[in-house]
Amino acid sequence: MRNTLAGGRVDVLLRFRPDIDALYEADNGEARTRHMRHTALVGLILYNLYNITSFYLLSDIHDFTVLVRVLVQTPACLVIFWAIPRVGSFWREFMVLPAMLGVTLFSVVVVLMSKSPLAAYTLGELSLALVFANMLMVFRFRYALAMTLITCTVTIAGLSVKAGLDEGLRISLMLQMVICCIFTLYANWHAEFQRCRSYLAELDARTRAATAEEIGSHFRDLSRTDALTGLPNRRHLDMELSARLERGAPLAVMMVDVDFFKLFNDRLGHAAGDECLRRIGAALAESAAGAGGFAARLGGEEFTLLVDGDETAGRALAEDAINAIRSLSLAHPGRPDGAPLVTVSIGIAWGRGETPQTAHRLIARADRALYEAKRQGRDRLSAAA
Structure with missing residues (x-):
């Protein structure tokens, strides 16, 4: 990594230097916007299928979970879907993070609210949320890191205070969450690292090509120029x-x-x-x-x-x-x-x-x-x- 990302062009959070980031956005901004919108729409549709699982896992508060998903979270996500192509690159990448954290907090809150013996299994949704954010939408690494750490912390905290939960199940769910966090965060880091490395390699290739063209043009000019007077030869x-x-x-x-x-x-x-x-x-x-x-x-x-x-x-x-x-x-x-x-x-x-x-x-x-x-x-x- 040190050899590939040398010269201070990328920091430890895989952020490009501002001038390079501007070039990257000019080259890839439209494609990134399309990807985020398509992914967000697919994710929203699939997320609402959890209204079916809530009927079985959160039977005592099923109506509440459906109302929140349909009347609060879905409209908020549609606003983000609308805004993605209309804001700058910073806000485009950042504003999806609060939406995903809202999904995390909501899942933990309903588990703590429900008296259903199956409520804890709802936390399995969070593993899929991490897969979605870190591997499918491919959050920028700094946001993936924040999303993963907060999700892991909130989930473990929620499991720790959840009353009436079998201790073996509590530990198993915690371990599964930690493993999922590590797995998806590493996958995100690897994808982001490859993205940065590939673009820097592309920039280097462009620079070499431009330099070669300049040198070729220079020598072509020299071959057609009189050295003494500077006139054409x-x-x-x-x-x-x-x-x-x-x-x-x-x-x-x-x-x-x-x-x-x-x-x-x-x-x-x-x-x-x-x-x-x-x-x-x-x-x-x-x-x-x-x-x-x-x-x-x-x-x-x-x-x-x-x-x-x-x-x-x-x-x-x-x-x-x-x-x-x-x-x-x-x-x-x-x-x-x-x-x-x-x-x-x-x-x-x-x-x-x-x-x-x-x-x-x-x-x-x-x-x-x-x-x-x-x-x-x-x-x-x-x-x-």
């Missing part, structure tokens, strides 16, 4: 490009290259080069997001932009991206053309289709347009013919 780009082409709408593809980046790296070092790429990646991602597009890093100093639409949409995003990189004002001391800042060149292609060949053609055309932009002097865009 080539694998993610291929997936996004295919998905957008499958829609059948026009799509503009832009190949982006940082101008003279190798010279930047050689002059300022790899740390500065990495920081430059991170800032360029962030600027491209912001421009793409503003146009409902997509930005990815291919590798090295190469990036790709996607946006739904034709040449007009592609040109608008490309111009915005070029201006965004200029606005970064990243100094480039090693440019052979004398320009002072880091810039990018962009090649644009557009088209539509649903085949892998379409994607490859768009990339190839955008790549050729990129080389044309570089040939024309860099820091500009060029559209595929």
Whole structure:
């Protein structure tokens, strides 16, 4: 038990920790309510059959016992039957306890009232009441413990003061009650323990599954993310490009290259080069997001932009991206053309289709347009013919 119910999730009375109890109620409250109502209705019907046994065992007060059962106890039980689905979990479990204790006290009282020589045998009803509460309705263990201890105490007290009872019968009935209390309470504890253990095992399984899903999602994200810039990588780009082409709408593809980046790296070092790429990646991602597009890093100093639409949409995003990189004002001391800042060149292609060949053609055309932009002097865009 210590291993199963570790971590303070269940106490010695088999009560869940409040947060776990709330989860349990959310998962099982409706089923528990149905079970209690069905059990209560069956128990009430069978309990009223004791009106027949009272005719033989309590013949001198039979009318009184029938009146109490029919006019007091039955209506009270029907009220509880009505209330079970309309109250919270605490009251749902608790309010059945007073009703069962009422059955216990009533049985002991009528035995003490009756002068019938068979009256003591009425206490056999209490054994069945314990079976009903502890094993059929399966009281929560704390209520089963209270029910059992009170029933045992009241029964033994009643037998102790019952006048005219054969001593051997008195001791036998006491012993039978004690054994019944132990038997049914142990059965209840075992059922409740299994309930708690099973639910905690279910929660643990859910947690492991959720953790595995989170880890899997994390690694899926890592497998599709460029480690340096945090942008989608080539694998993610291929997936996004295919998905957008499958829609059948026009799509503009832009190949982006940082101008003279190798010279930047050689002059300022790899740390500065990495920081430059991170800032360029962030600027491209912001421009793409503003146009409902997509930005990815291919590798090295190469990036790709996607946006739904034709040449007009592609040109608008490309111009915005070029201006965004200029606005970064990243100094480039090693440019052979004398320009002072880091810039990018962009090649644009557009088209539509649903085949892998379409994607490859768009990339190839955008790549050729990129080389044309570089040939024309860099820091500009060029559209595929």
